[in-house]
Structure formats: structure tokens, C-alpha cells
Amino acid sequence: MSTQDRERLELLQGTLDLLILRTLIFGPQHGQGIARAIQQTSQEELLVEHGALYPALGRLEERGWISAKWGTSTNNRKARFYSLTAAGRKQLGRETTKWKRLTAAIGRILEAGEG
Amino acid sequence: MFRAKRKAGDFHAEIEAHLRLETERLRGEGLSDEDARAAARRTFGNLLRAEERFYEARRWLWWDHLWQDVRFGLRMLTKSAGFTSVAVLALALGIGANTAMFSVIEAVLLRPLSYSNADQLVSVVSVWQRGGVTTPYSCSPPDFFDWRDQNRSFSSMFAFHTSERALTGRGDAKRVRAVVTTADIFPTLQAHVIVGREFRAEENRKGANQVVILGYSFWQAEFGGMPDAVGQTVELDSEPYKIIGVMPRDFRFPLRDSDAYLPIGFDDKVMTQRGAHYLRVLGRLKPGVSAAQANQDLTAIMAELRRRYPDKDGKWGVHAERWSRLLVSDIRPALLVLLGAVGLVALVACANVSNLLLARGTVRQREIAMRRALGAGRLRIVEQILTESLMLAISAGTASLLLAHWALQAIVYFGPKDIPRLANVGLNTTVLVFTLGVSVASALLFALIPALRSSKTEVGSLLKMSGSSTREAGRARNVLLVGEVALSMMLLAGAGLLIRSFVGLRSLSPGFAPEGLLTLDVSVPEAHYRTSLALEGYWDQALRKLGGLPGVASVDAMTPLPLSGDDFSSSFSVEGRSVPEKDQPSAELRWATPNYFRTLGIPLRKGRPFTDADRLGAARVLLISETAARMFFPAGDAIGQKVNFGARGGYEKNEGEIVGVVGDVRHFGLDAPIAPTFYVPLEQAGMDGATLVIREQASPALGRAARKLVQEIDRDALVGQPVMFETLLAESLGERRFYMMLLGAFAALALVLAAVGLYGVISYSVAQRTRDIGIRMAMGAARWQVLSMVMKNGLGLVLLGLATGLGMALTLNRTIEGLLVGVSPTDAPTLLVAAGVLLLVAMLACYVPAWRASRMDPLVALRFE
Numbered sequence: 001m002s003t004q005d006r007e008r009l010e011l012l013q014g015t016l017d018l019l020i021l022r023t024l025i026f027g028p029q030h031g032q033g034i035a036r037a038i039q040q041t042s043q044e045e046l047l048v049e050h051g052a053l054y055p056a057l058g059r060l061e062e063r064g065w066i067s068a069k070w071g072t073s074t075n076n077r078k079a080r081f082y083s084l085t086a087a088g089r090k091q092l093g094r095e096t097t098k099w100k101r102l103t104a105a106i107g108r109i110l111e112a113g114e115g
Numbered sequence: 116m117f118r119a120k121r122k123a124g125d126f127h128a129e130i131e132a133h134l135r136l137e138t139e140r141l142r143g144e145g146l147s148d149e150d151a152r153a154a155a156r157r158t159f160g161n162l163l164r165a166e167e168r169f170y171e172a173r174r175w176l177w178w179d180h181l182w183q184d185v186r187f188g189l190r191m192l193t194k195s196a197g198f199t200s201v202a203v204l205a206l207a208l209g210i211g212a213n214t215a216m217f218s219v220i221e222a223v224l225l226r227p228l229s230y231s232n233a234d235q236l237v238s239v240v241s242v243w244q245r246g247g248v249t250t251p252y253s254c255s256p257p258d259f260f261d262w263r264d265q266n267r268s269f270s271s272m273f274a275f276h277t278s279e280r281a282l283t284g285r286g287d288a289k290r291v292r293a294v295v296t297t298a299d300i301f302p303t304l305q306a307h308v309i310v311g312r313e314f315r316a317e318e319n320r321k322g323a324n325q326v327v328i329l330g331y332s333f334w335q336a337e338f339g340g341m342p343d344a345v346g347q348t349v350e351l352d353s354e355p356y357k358i359i360g361v362m363p364r365d366f367r368f369p370l371r372d373s374d375a376y377l378p379i380g381f382d383d384k385v386m387t388q389r390g391a392h393y394l395r396v397l398g399r400l401k402p403g404v405s406a407a408q409a410n411q412d413l414t415a416i417m418a419e420l421r422r423r424y425p426d427k428d429g430k431w432g433v434h435a436e437r438w439s440r441l442l443v444s445d446i447r448p449a450l451l452v453l454l455g456a457v458g459l460v461a462l463v464a465c466a467n468v469s470n471l472l473l474a475r476g477t478v479r480q481r482e483i484a485m486r487r488a489l490g491a492g493r494l495r496i497v498e499q500i501l502t503e504s505l506m507l508a509i510s511a512g513t514a515s516l517l518l519a520h521w522a523l524q525a526i527v528y529f530g531p532k533d534i535p536r537l538a539n540v541g542l543n544t545t546v547l548v549f550t551l552g553v554s555v556a557s558a559l560l561f562a563l564i565p566a567l568r569s570s571k572t573e574v575g576s577l578l579k580m581s582g583s584s585t586r587e588a589g590r591a592r593n594v595l596l597v598g599e600v601a602l603s604m605m606l607l608a609g610a611g612l613l614i615r616s617f618v619g620l621r622s623l624s625p626g627f628a629p630e631g632l633l634t635l636d637v638s639v640p641e642a643h644y645r646t647s648l649a650l651e652g653y654w655d656q657a658l659r660k661l662g663g664l665p666g667v668a669s670v671d672a673m674t675p676l677p678l679s680g681d682d683f684s685s686s687f688s689v690e691g692r693s694v695p696e697k698d699q700p701s702a703e704l705r706w707a708t709p710n711y712f713r714t715l716g717i718p719l720r721k722g723r724p725f726t727d728a729d730r731l732g733a734a735r736v737l738l739i740s741e742t743a744a745r746m747f748f749p750a751g752d753a754i755g756q757k758v759n760f761g762a763r764g765g766y767e768k769n770e771g772e773i774v775g776v777v778g779d780v781r782h783f784g785l786d787a788p789i790a791p792t793f794y795v796p797l798e799q800a801g802m803d804g805a806t807l808v809i810r811e812q813a814s815p816a817l818g819r820a821a822r823k824l825v826q827e828i829d830r831d832a833l834v835g836q837p838v839m840f841e842t843l844l845a846e847s848l849g850e851r852r853f854y855m856m857l858l859g860a861f862a863a864l865a866l867v868l869a870a871v872g873l874y875g876v877i878s879y880s881v882a883q884r885t886r887d888i889g890i891r892m893a894m895g896a897a898r899w900q901v902l903s904m905v906m907k908n909g910l911g912l913v914l915l916g917l918a919t920g921l922g923m924a925l926t927l928n929r930t931i932e933g934l935l936v937g938v939s940p941t942d943a944p945t946l947l948v949a950a951g952v953l954l955l956v957a958m959l960a961c962y963v964p965a966w967r968a969s970r971m972d973p974l975v976a977l978r979f980e
Contacts, residue, residue, distance in 0.1 A: 030132070032136040
């Protein structure tokens with residue numbers, strides 16, 4: 001029940017795309033796997049509403065950053081697997097840099113206020 | 116990017132797979148089957164919403180919506196057939212008027228001339244400059260040759276004039292429309308013969324010019340389209356011409372079908388005739404050269420010519436303009452004003468339909484609120500309304516094509532003959548694209564307010580129908596109505612001014628009485644009449660023979676005939692006044708038989724008229740018009756002066772003593788200024804062509820009989836069709852009548868639309884206030900009080916619109932100033948009458964619903980829901 005009891009952070013607008021791309025860098029994964037991976041990697045801090053995940057996947061697919069095909073999961077279930085395209089890899093690089101600059105800048109401001 | 120669309124089913128399967136995987140994982144954590152499934156669903160969030168979002172993210176969503184909207188729209192439009200038919204009719208009238216007007220603009224102003232690379236063709240005219248006024252004129256041969264040989268802008272240039280010849284030696288003479296031209300015509304126009312050869316440069320010379328190139332239809336009609344016509348000889352004006360070629364079927368020059376192209380045949384004297392302005396000049400620009408550059412080039416050449424020939428060219432300039440522009444330079448402003456006016460009609464139609472939609476929007480409020488409650492977004496509602504509006508507009512646009520088709524038939528039939536290419540109007544692709552554009556634009560326009568208003572409909576209004584939103588809609592309707600009335604007022608004012616101007620012109624006297632006069636053009640072949648005496652004999656015989664016809668009261672001959680479009684002007688000298696040649700005054704010259712003035716009712720003001728004694732060999736005499744007498748002999752001493760025009764038009768010199776002053780004649784039409792005119796006795800001039808003017812006494816077949824009689828005198832003489840003088844008078848105002856009729860039609864259309872709109876709005880407000888009116892009547896209000904209450908309501912709006920429209924008319928009517936003669940664009944009586952007409956129609960439109968309201972049974976009204 002641990003997954004439900006703790007109060008988790010909601011994702012900031014626009015960050016879900018970045019997290020999906022990042023997750024897929026380790027290889028193809030299906031939607032449920034991506035959601036699990038984000039939650040686990042964030043040490044259960046981030047809440048991914050599964051319902052919001054799929055439109056995001058569709059969006060990324062539409063832009064050509066990820067591609068998808070049906071395959072079989074480790075426990076032999078049919079699932080739609082997403083993998084990163086070359087364009088997606090580039091986009092991930094750009095977004096990561098942007099995000100790092102953004103957090104660093106915000107961090108500086110917050111710390112300056114505290115000091 | 117183009118990829119296969121993902122099916123909604125595929126997405127659904129993916130979510131199912133997700134839920135299965137999550138359930139299994141949760142079960143692995145120790146949850147029961149049921150709990151695991153529930154938890155998986157919970158974490159997923161709103162399942163349906165996810166699928167919906169996926170669905171909406173697809174690109175083809177709009178297409179789905181469109182289909183939905185179209186189907187729904189069709190249902191709605193067919194369900195309320197009354198609304199639909201009124202809206203479509205109003206729009207079709209508005210759009211149809213625009214389509215018709217644009218077709219005219221397209222054919223007359225926009226369509227390129229039918230010559231290859233027609234935008235390189237430039238018309239060159241001489242410009243007469245005197246006292247700050249410049250008048251375009253024909254060109255003289257020496258000027259033409261100098262321009263042609265010295266310019267650096269044109270790849271080639273030719274000079275021509277049109278002329279009528281008689282096809283002789285084949286029974287009764289037939290009229291041949293000829294273009295008399297220099298040899299460069301076909302290379303310049305980039306048009307070439309289909310059989311035979313074109314002109315050679317040496318055929319520009321007199322003596323070598325007895326060749327002819329035939330027009331296609333003339334070749335078909337006279338030679339059955341046989342190629343061996345080339346090489347044969349054809350007789351024009353009783354002189355032989357060798358056929359050397361035939362032009363293609365679609366070749367038209369100048370802009371119309373000509374029968375024959377003849378080389379101009381200049382003689383040696385021509386280079387001395389620098390003052391003889393009778394040629395039209397066209398040139399083809401070198402690639403990359405603009406008309407403005409050509410203009411500069413020619414202006415520089417002309418400056419040199421003015422220096423070198425101060426006597427002949429001293430007052431002349433030159434002007435080059437694209438032929439396509441020059442052809443319509445005097446028509447363009449009028450047509451553009453009319454296009455603007457017809458645009459206003461479309462606006463009135465749009466306001467009308469907008470109003471209908473608003474009224475219906477109130478009725479449909481429940482439906483829209485219901486759709487909002489079921490989750491339709493605002494944009495979705497706007498989309499739906501726009502789709503319905505587009506469907507209305509496209510249906511109207513389609514229906515408008517039929518209306519436009521009829522309108523164009525009427526325009527071609529009633530339109531004046533002097534608007535070039537008007538007969539070529541048609542609903543071609545350009546016009547159809549325009550119609551589609553106007554339809555879509557008007558849909559956006561008339562749907563705008565209703566769409567915005569409807570989208571504001573709140574879910575809550577399902578319950579409360581009579582909220583502030585109804586009042587707001589009412590305000591929007593009133594604003595639209597005021598706009599409609601104002602636009603109609605403007606159009607009515609414009610039409611009123613044109614009508615007043617036209618009526619004013621009609622009431623002007625042309626200076627003679629055209630009633631009951633028949634005209635018959637006659638020209639005789641020079642080859643048969645080599646002397647003035649022979650010509651005098653011919654005219655005597657024609658007049659005598661026609662005079663003997665039953666039903667003929669009198670016969671005269673004169674040329675050029677007033678209102679015929681022909682004229683003749685020349686400079687002259689007065690004995691005892693020494694004036695350098697370039698400063699010589701110029702006046703109109705006419706030739707007439709003695710009785711002409713009495714036959715036409717032109718009054719003698721002073722001196723004596725021509726008499727039968729003023730014949731060839733007798734002392735030469737002249738008559739002078741009042742204006743000419745005032746202009747050239749301001750001391751009132753015209754009679755007795757000796758004037759000399761030189762040999763012009765006929766064999767003899769036009770000189771002599773002024774013996775009398777006659778009344779002015781408006782030769783160029785009622786709307787043109789009166790020109791100073793001299794008259795020469797026809798018999799003293801040796802003229803080979805004139806118009807017979809016959810005063811008849813009600814004998815319908817007389818025209819044909821007279822024509823036959825004249826043909827019998829000389830089979831080779833070219834005798835035109837008999838035309839009543841009154842027809843010529845009417846035709847001289849044809850263009851003005853055309854503009855007046857069009858603007859009048861537009862104004863009438865706007866008035867009807869505005870009246871229908873007014874009627875609709877008042878009826879609607881009466882229907883809404885039924886209970887209110889019922890209560891008033893139950894409380895004892897008299898019928899007239901109800902009537903006046905409703906009327907006041909409507910007339911308030913009308914008066915507001917009227918005032919607005921008058922204000923706009925006062926500022927905007929200046930645009931039609933150029934179309935008016937003798938009326939100021941702010942002419943108070945006209946504006947008042949227009950306002951009166953509008954008010955009357957508006958009162959009627961208000962009165963009907965008001966009257967109905969006053970007849971209501973209060974008991975029924977009170978129960979009205």
C-alpha cells in the first residue's frame with residue numbers, strides 16, 4: 001500500500017515529456033513500465049497519473065521523437081512498446097540542458113532569498 | 116509528415132494492456148484480484164477522458180466535427196425551412212448582385228486583351244495642350260514616323276484608322292468594316308495570317324496599296340472559307356484590291372471583328388501634313404521597358420519636334436499608356452463605384468441574415484444550453500454555428516449564380532454598346548472563385564455576432580429563458596437593423612442623385628427636334644464621282660427621289676450627323692486677322708443641305724439661312740452657331756466675315772462669307788459641352804458621304820422603302836440601315852442610363868432587404884411581448900395605443916439608421932461626383948426624397964406587425980407562453 005499512502009509531488013507542466021524520453025534511454029518500454037520506472041527512479045516522489053501518460057506518449061509519437069510497436073512483455077503479456085528515435089535522443093539532450101539551467105537558476109534565486 | 120493514423124481501437128487495446136499489467140503487478144504486491152483491478156483503475160484516473168483526449172489529439176478531429184456539424188446543420192436547416200429559405204434568398208440576392216457586377220468588372224477591366232503578351236501593347240496619343248487643359252487626340256503621320264524611328268522603347272509600332280468601305284461588284288453594296296493600317300500591324304500584335312502573306316513595308320506607299328487581308332468571318336461569309344480566295348480580286352468602293360491573306364478565327368482588331376485590313380497608302384505629301392491628326396498608334400514595348408519609360412522617351416522626342424516644328428507641333432505633346440488601361444480609363448471609376456455600391460448591398464444582406472440567426476439563436480438557446488451541459492466547449496458551439504452559416508452561404512452562392520446569369524443577360528441586352536468587351540461577360544472561373552470568396556466572407560460576417568452570442572450561452576440558462584442575454588441579443592439586433600437602414604439610405608441617396616442627374620439631362624434640349632426623323636447613312640464610291648459636280652448631281656437625285664416617296668414630308672442631307680459619334684473639327688483662318696498657324700482657332704465643321712435647319716427645327720438667330728441658290732459655282736457661304744459666334748466674334752460682327760478652313764473632307768475648299776447665325780446643337784450628346792460649329796452647304800463642298808435625314812409622316816415601312824430607293828440610284832453606294840433620330844438620342848445617354856439602372860437596382864435591393872429585416876425584427880419583438888401587450892390591453896389600452904407603441908419602437912430605430920445613413924451619404928457621395936451632371940452630391944431635395952422613400956417603406960414594414968399586435972385578443976395574448 002506504500003504507493004498510495006504517501007503524499008507525492010505532482011508533475012510540473014511539460015516535464016512529463018522529458019521524463020518519458022529519459023526513461024526510454026535504457027531501451028524500449030511499454031506505458032505501464034514507463035510509469036513504474038518514473039515512480040521508482042524518483043523514489044516514489046513523483047506521481048504519474050497513468051491517464052495523462054498516454055496522451056503524452058501519443059504526442060511524442062506524433063512529433064517523431066519516439067516510435068511504437070506491439071510486442072510481448074517479460075511476463076508474456078501483449079503491450080505496446082515505445083522506443084527513442086534519433087530525433088528523440090536529440091530532443092532529450094536539448095530538454096535536459098534547458099531543465100538543468102532552469103533548476104539551477106531557480107535554485108540560485110531561492111538560495112539568495114534564504115541567505 | 117505523413118503517417119498512418121492510429122485507430123481509436125488500437126489505443127483502447129493499449130490501455131487495456133496497461134490495466135492488465137498494473138493489476139498483475141499489484142497482485143504481485145499481495146492485493147486481492149478485485150482490489151488490484153480497482154487500484155489499477157484508480158491510478159489510471161479518468162479512463163474515458165484519456166480516450167477522449169487521445170481522440171481529440173488526432174489531426175482528423177476537425178474533419179469528424181465538420182461532418183457532425185454538416186449533418187446536424189442539414190437537419191436544422193431543413194427543419195426550419197422558412198428561416199432557411201428567407202436567409203438563402205436574401206443572401207442569394209446580395210451575392211448574386213455582387214457576382215453580376217464583378218463579372219462586368221472582370222470582362223471589362225480585368226481580363227487581359229486577347230493578344231499575345233497584351234500587357235506590352237501601349238497606346239500612344241497626341242495631347243493637345245492649351246491653357247492648362249490637355250486633351251488626348253489622334254496622331255499625325257509625320258509625328259508617328261518620327262516617334263517610330265527615334266524611340267528606344269518599342270520593338271515595333273504601327274498607325275491605323277478604322278473606316279467603312281463598300282463591298283461592290285457583287286450585287287447591292289455591303290458594308291465592310293475596314294482597318295486601314297501601316298504594314299507593321301501584325302508583327303506588333305504578334306498575330307499572323309492563316310493563309311497567304313502579310314503586308315510588306317512598300318505597301319505603306321500609295322499606289323502599292325491595292326491589297327487586302329480578310330477577316331476570318333468575312334472570308335467565311337463571302338468566300339465560303341476557300342483558301343483559293345487568296346490571289347483573287349475583291350472590289351471595295353468600286354476599286355480592285357488583291358486578296359493576299361486571311362486572319363485567324365479568333366483575331367479581333369481593334370477589339371471587334373473587322374472584315375478587311377488595308378495598307379494605309381501614304382503619298383509623298385504625307386510628311387508635310389504634321390497637323391493632320393487622324394491616326395491611332397499602338398506600339399509593343401521592348402521586354403523590360405515600362406509604359407512610364409516609354410512615356411519619357413516619347414516626351415523627349417516630342418520636345419525636340421516642338422522645337423523643330425513650332426507652327427505645327429507647338430501645342431502638341433504625347434502620352435503613352437497601356438492599351439488595356441487607356442481603353443477603359445473613362446469607365447473604370449464608374450464601375451468601381453458600382454462595385455462599392457454592390458458591396459454595400461451584400462452588407463445589408465449579411466446584416467439581415469445575421470438578424471435572422473440572432474432571432475433563431477434565442478429560440479435555439481435551449482438546444483445550445485443542452486449541448487453545453489453535455490460537455491460541448493464554447494469553440495465547439497462556434498464551430499457548429501459557423502458550419503451552419505457556411506452551408507447557408509454556399510447554398511446562397513450557388514443560387515446566386517442563377518440570379519447572376521439572368522442579371523448578366525439583362526446587362527448585355529440593355530447595356531450600352533460603347534463599353535468595350537461588355538458583351539463578353541460570363542460566369543467564368545475567375546468569377547466563380549470570386550463568388551465563393553464572397554460567400555465565405557459573408558458567412559463569416561453574418562455568423563460572427565450570433566456565434567459569439569450563442570457561445571456565451573450558459574448551462575444555467577436552460578432554466579431561466581428570459582435573462583439579460585435576451586435583452587443583449589435584442590440590442591445586437593437593433594444595431595444590425597440601424598446599420599441596414601443606414602446602408603440602404605446611402606444607396607438610395609446615390610441612386611437618387613444619378614436619377615436626378617439623368618432626368619435633368621433628358622429634359623435638356625439637344626438643340627433640335629429629333630421626333631419623327633429617320634436617318635440613313637449613304638456613301639458613294641469615289642471612283643464613280645470624280646468631280647464635285649457629279650456628287651452634287653447624286654445628292655440632288657437622292658433628295659428628289661426620296662421626296663417623292665409617299666409619307667415623306669422633307670428630305671435633307673448632312674454630315675457628320677449629331678449624336679452619331681462622328682465629328683469633324685479643323686483649324687481655320689479669318690480674313691483680316693493674321694495669326695500664326697499654331698495659334699489658329701479650331702471649330703467643328705458640318706456640311707448640310709439648305710433645308711436641314713428647318714427640318715431639324717434649328718432656329719435661325721441672325722442673318723439668312725442657306726437657300727437653294729447656294730450651290731456649286733455660286734458665292735461660297737457659311738453659317739455659324741451661336742456659341743461659335745460668341746467665341747470667335749465677341750463683338751457680334753460675325754456676319755459678313757470671311758472664314759477659310761481649307762479643303763477638308765470633300766473636293767472643295769470650305770471657305771466663304773458668314774451669312775447667318777443658327778442655334779446651338781449638342782452634337783456630342785446631352786451630357787457633353789456645346790462645341791462651336793460652322794456649317795458649309797453640302798452642295799458647295801463635293802462630299803461623297805452624308806446622312807439623309809427624312810421627316811416622315813407615320814409610315815412604318817418607310818425606312819426600308821427609302822433604303823431600297825437610294826440603293827437603286829447607284830448599286831455601289833453604301834447605304835446603312837435606317838435609324839430613328841430619337842434612338843440615337845437615347846443611345847447617347849446609354850452609359851448614364853446603364854449606371855443609373857444598376858445603382859437604382861442595387862438601392863432597390865437594399866431597400867427590400869432592409870424592409871424585410873425591419874419587418875422580421877418588429878414581428879419578433881411583438882411575438883416576444885405578446886403577454887405584455889395582452890396585459891396592457893386587458894388594463895384598457897386602446898388598439899391605437901398598442902399600434903403606436905409598436906410603431907414608435909420600430910421607427911426609433913429607422914430614424915437613427917436614417918440619420919446615420921444621411922451622414923454617411925453626405926461624406927461618401929463625393930465618390931459619385933464624376934457620374935453626376937448638374938447635380939451636387941449633397942443635393943438637398945434628392946436626399947430628402949430618398950429619405951422619404953426609405954421612411955415610407957420602413958413605416959409600412961413596421962405597420963404590418965404593429966397592426967397585427969393591435970388586433971390581438973387580450974385573452975389569447977395573456978395565455979401565450
